[in-house]
Amino acid sequence: MGIGRGKVLLWVALAAGFLLTLLARPLELPTSPGVLIGGYAVLVFLAATAGWLWGLLGAGAALGATILLLQGENPGIPAIGGLMYFGVVGLVEGGMGMWRRRVKSAARPPNKLDLVCNEVLFDDSPTIVHLVDEEGNVIRRNRASRTILGWPARNTLHLSEYVHPEDIGRLRKELRKLFDLGRIQGVELRFISEGQHSVPVEIHARRLSPKRAVLTALDRSEVMELRRKLAEEEARYRYLIEAAIDTMDSGVVLIDAGGKVIWANKAVERFFGIPRDSCIGLPARKVLERLLFRIDNRAEFEDMVRYAYGEGVAVENVECKVRPGLQREERVLQYSSYPIENGGRIDYYVDITQLKRLEADLRRKTQDLEEMNRNLKEYD
Template identity: 45%
Template structure:
């Protein structure tokens, strides 16, 4: 009797197909958004992560315009063409929009399944983006603190990056050479040098030594140089030092110091 009941139950509840088991165990609970899409980017099937992040919970099918940020649609369309052409895309940064029209950053990768269908996985980068924003804010705060501290130093300081552009010149540089220090920032270091080297008595030979050290990445430990007085600047004796930066982040850049030794 029990066997007959079990057989009858089995008739009403056929064993789950491989596809059903895959959906339950892999597709639905996946942490990232998973979309089966056609060539136009219309979502044909979507998982729980998609419904949670994008909304439209009752919709199984979503047109591209319902989930991609308006400013990113052309980019995503181009990536879809590439996906169906090459069979794969990876590391594509874009923005999706939720049902309430809030945007969030994602990183997509996709695999073509056949001529008409591809699967796209999109990783929600909202938390990462927020951390990056906070980090940039913190860095900017520290940078301002450092710049303000450097501005109060008695010695003139010029910082250049690995691209050989001046990224910072402190207020003392402006005072020593009678120039607007903002005219140096963002300028190639040789051009920046040409804007103030004329203040020195032996300008040409000093410029040659500095440019040679820059080209070779050499250190200059100490050069004494004299600033000629004009209407906008005082006569001074400066000690010049130039040190290549070795720390990983700014490697290839330099710190130039001009120390006032007039009174010594």
């Protein structure tokens, strides 16, 4: 609480004392000391919270004068005036004492231990720490900055020296936000080292004054390298999986949770005569329409597939007959579709053309045998 507010509270306390003195008898107010002290204690408590010890004593003296006057035990105007005088003196002395303490505290130099600790934390921080101006120019930098970025003999750097040219505009925009709002955090961009190597960093900054800010930059080189290696491993395993799927005799179509085709193997292209690259990225329902133009039993097959897609259920062993045409042979395929955990689906097309031919050949031979048996019976 400030000095000005403390003065107001204490002068209010004195004014209340005078009013009680002047108005108690004409207005027939209660004159019990307990009642007066109870009401007066609120104002005195407010004064005490301001830290004004002398002011509290002055207010107490004024209260004592008021109680004596109201109880009819007034020893005389001089005594009351003296008490009020000492109360006012206490107020003034308390205010001056508080003001002197505040001025002395503001002028006191920083603790040497605090300065040493701050210096150690700044210089020994494992992250890059820069004291920057409004333009982003480095006024002071720590040991990590010299180690990671270079320029070990320099304490200052220009913005264009240590920030990647493609990220200078973005950093300036973030600096305007920093000096407007007071802080920024989680900004990812690139620094440039003395050897012209890109250093990916994550920036956090706080404004210290209208023209100064402290900026910390976490070196993310190791994280980015791990991400790159992980991406390479994922690409390699994806290639192996795709290569394995491509060698399958069955047609395989992978559909993501959004209902789009994300992969189709070469067997699908061979079965339907449709380039698989033209299917990838399209909605599965649209790809289905392209397949239906090549199928004889279209209505029956379409009903089963749309039911599986719409209800999110599995269907198995649905036969479809592919008509012969350009870049495709006549085939009989067995279709199965299964939902997967991530919300997508896997569609399988198994070529059972040869099996159907064998079944037809077997039926024909069976019929021939039956015909021969009937002829033998008639001959007998």
